[in-house]
Each structure stands twice: as structure tokens, then as C-alpha cells.
Amino acid sequence: MKIDIEQLSLTYHARKLKEDDIQSIYQLYQDNPLYFQYCPPEASEEMVRDDMHALPEGKTEKDKYFVGYYDQDELIAVMDLIADYPTAGIAFIGFFMLAEDRQGKGTGSALVNELCTYLKKSGAAQIQLAWAKGNPQAEHFWLKNGFVKVKETKSNAADCVILAEKKLRGDDPL
Numbered sequence: 472m473k474i475d476i477e478q479l480s481l482t483y484h485a486r487k488l489k490e491d492d493i494q495s496i497y498q499l500y501q502d503n504p505l506y507f508q509y510c511p512p513e514a515s516e517e518m519v520r521d522d523m524h525a526l527p528e529g530k531t532e533k534d535k536y537f538v539g540y541y542d543q544d545e546l547i548a549v550m551d552l553i554a555d556y557p558t559a560g561i562a563f564i565g566f567f568m569l570a571e572d573r574q575g576k577g578t579g580s581a582l583v584n585e586l587c588t589y590l591k592k593s594g595a596a597q598i599q600l601a602w603a604k605g606n607p608q609a610e611h612f613w614l615k616n617g618f619v620k621v622k623e624t625k626s627n628a629a630d631c632v633i634l635a636e637k638k639l640r641g642d643d644p645l
């Protein structure tokens with residue numbers, strides 16, 4: 472699966488994040504303390520750098536898309552996408568965070584909706600992701616956006632996470 476980052480949103484400018492962006496990403500992380508309560512430690516620049524390059528086992532840089540969504544020059548969201556993980560045809564969202572002052576207005580849902588539309592058109596079968604068990608904001612958001620719980624498991628981010636999926640084919644309408 473090849474993802475064309477520029478096509479991920481028609482509303483905002485999506486592009487690959489680079490080392491130069493670390494400071495603005497860190498600011499966005501810092502404004503979201505609830506997330507790091509469930510996925511410690513606290514945000515740091517080092518953590519941003521690690522996230523920028525982190526790969527699940529068996530994957531390489533070519534499958535990784537660490538994406539920034541911009542409104543003009545302002546970074547409004549960060550998404551980590553892994554293509555064909557855990558298996559071919561599945562896109563895995565490793566991380567998704569919206570700037571705090573943009574939350575609660577449907578923007579996160581709109582971006583996820585655009586992502587689903589793009590991936591479906593590109594032939595992806597499914598999206599998977601995980602949230603830290605008990606994080607009310609994350610759970611509410613992903614269930615509201617049509618993801619269904621698959622199982623409880625362990626991840627690098629937290630000891631207990633809920634793995635969830637959204638099918639993009641068959642009789643699962645977007």
C-alpha cells in the first residue's frame with residue numbers, strides 16, 4: 472500500500488513531518504496532558520523524535536507516514552500511519568492527536584473520515600488502531616467514528632490497550 476500524504480485531506484494541508492517540526496509537535500503534545508496520563512511518560516522533545524522514527528517489528532521507513540495537518544502555517548494535528556501492518560491491506564494508526572484549541576468541534580472526526588475515504592479509494596481493506604484502556608476521550612472518539620473493539624492487548628504505549636478496527640470493504644458503509 473502506497474499512501475500519498477498530500478491526498479489525505481482536502482481541507483487541510485497534509486505533509487510529512489521533519490526534524491525542523493519537532494518544536495511545534497512538542498507544543499501540540501504538551502497541550503494534551505490527558506493522553507500522557509494514560510500513556511506515560513510526560514511529553515518531551517525526545518519522545519517526539521522517537522515517535523517520528525518508531526516502527527513496529529518487521530516494518531521499514533518506507534511503510535511509515537508521520538503526518539502533520541496544517542491550517543495555513545499552523546500545525547493542527549499529527550497522525551502516525553503504518554502501511555500494511557500488521558498484514559497487507561491494513562493501515563495502522565499508531566497515533567493521532569489534535570491541537571487542544573481545535574478539539575470538540577468535529578475536526579478530528581472530519582480528518583478520520585477523510586482518511587477512511589482516501590484509504591478505501593486506494594484499496595485498503597481495513598484500519599486498525601489501539602487506545603489505552605480507560606482513556607475516556609480516546610475511547611469515545613474512536614467508537615463514535617465507527618471503530619469496533621477487537622481485543623485487549625499490550626503495546627509499546629501502554630500496558631493494556633484496546634485494539635480496534637474499521638473495515639473499509641464489504642457491507643461496512645463509511
Ligand SMILES: CC(C)(COP(=O)(O)OP(=O)(O)OC[C@H]1O[C@@H](n2cnc3c(N)ncnc32)[C@H](O)[C@@H]1OP(=O)(O)O)[C@@H](O)C(=O)NCCC(=O)NCCS
Pocket residue numbers: 503506565566567568569570573574575576577578579580581601602606607608609611612615
Ligand atoms: C481524540 C481527539 C483526536 C478527538 O478530536 P476532536 O476534534 O475533539 O474530535 P471530535 O470533535 O470529532 O469528537 C470528540 C468527541 O469526544 C468527546 N470527548 C472529548 N473529551 C472527552 C472526554 N474527556 N471524555 C469523553 N468524551 C470526550 C466529545 O464530547 C466528542 O464526542 P460527541 O461528539 O459525542 O460529543 C482529540 O481529543 C485528541 O487529540 N486527544 C488527545 C490524543 C488522543 O487521545 N488521541 C486518540 C488516541 S490515539
